[in-house]
Amino acid sequence: MRRLIWFLILCLIAGPAVAAPSGAGAILVYSGTTGFRHDSIPAGIKAVSAMAARRGLSVVSSEDPAVFSSSSLGRFKAIVLLSCTTDPKNPASEWLVGDRRTALQQFVRSGGGIVAIHAAADSHYHWPWYARLIGGRFTRHPAGTPKGHVTVVAPTDPAVQGLPRSVERTDEWYYFEDYDPVSKVLVTLDPSSIGEQDTNPNPVAWTRQINEGRVFYTAMGHTTESYSEPFFLRHVGQGLDWVLKRR
Numbered sequence: 561m562r563r564l565i566w567f568l569i570l571c572l573i574a575g576p577a578v579a580a581p582s583g584a585g586a587i588l589v590y591s592g593t594t595g596f597r598h599d600s601i602p603a604g605i606k607a608v609s610a611m612a613a614r615r616g617l618s619v620v621s622s623e624d625p626a627v628f629s630s631s632s633l634g635r636f637k638a639i640v641l642l643s644c645t646t647d648p649k650n651p652a653s654e655w656l657v658g659d660r661r662t663a664l665q666q667f668v669r670s671g672g673g674i675v676a677i678h679a680a681a682d683s684h685y686h687w688p689w690y691a692r693l694i695g696g697r698f699t700r701h702p703a704g705t706p707k708g709h710v711t712v713v714a715p716t717d718p719a720v721q722g723l724p725r726s727v728e729r730t731d732e733w734y735y736f737e738d739y740d741p742v743s744k745v746l747v748t749l750d751p752s753s754i755g756e757q758d759t760n761p762n763p764v765a766w767t768r769q770i771n772e773g774r775v776f777y778t779a780m781g782h783t784t785e786s787y788s789e790p791f792f793l794r795h796v797g798q799g800l801d802w803v804l805k806r807r
Contacts, residue, residue, distance in 0.1 A: 641677065
């Protein structure tokens with residue numbers, strides 16, 4: 561009984577073990593679209609918000625491009641660009657324009673982190689800097705959501721360390737143009753596993769460094785089911801940790 565009393569006293573002194581650290585910061589989850597709208601966005605917002613909360617981070621979810629101002633972005637440690645598309649044939653559909661472009665560039669160059677998910681690469685085709693931010697532009701995908709074989713090709717990299725070396729998973733599999741080979745490839749897809757004729761592994765996740773800012777991109781995350789899949793959630797969570805310089 562005495563040991564139990566002392567244990568309870570120590571617990572009261574220490575506080576709850578799951579308490580979020582104060583002043584841990586905030587992240588922005590941006591999912592505004594003027595192009596194709598993914599049904600998985602609500603599940604993505606919920607999943608990213610939960611993983612942020614577990615890290616003691618507050619979350620602002622927005623689809624208002626006005627949030628891309630220097631005064632607004634200054635409160636965030638990272639921005640999650642969640643399948644935020646534009647129309648590739650319509651320059652007027654692009655919402656990062658004028659001072660919003662400047663604000664995002666300043667955010668990244670001064671050390672802010674970017675986690676870009678899936679259709680974040682299907683966006684802002686008429687702004688070259690955005691393609692450099694992501695590391696490539698979406699160009700096509702095979703029909704449907706076939707099951708593909710993916711391999712973690714940089715197993716010691718902090719952004720994917722501890723993930724299974726290879727898995728089969730269902731997704732919409734992107735191909736890219738203007739892919740920047742300077743990026744560090746983390747995960748590749750075996751094209752033959754989805755019936756494609758090419759034999760070279762197709763990059764589907766990578767990291768980039770832009771001045772003081774870190775960028776993590778994953779082409780996976782099309783399906784709603786992705787956002788309850790342990791592999792994908794850990795993949796995104798470690799990417800978030802990496803851009804926050806926690807890994």
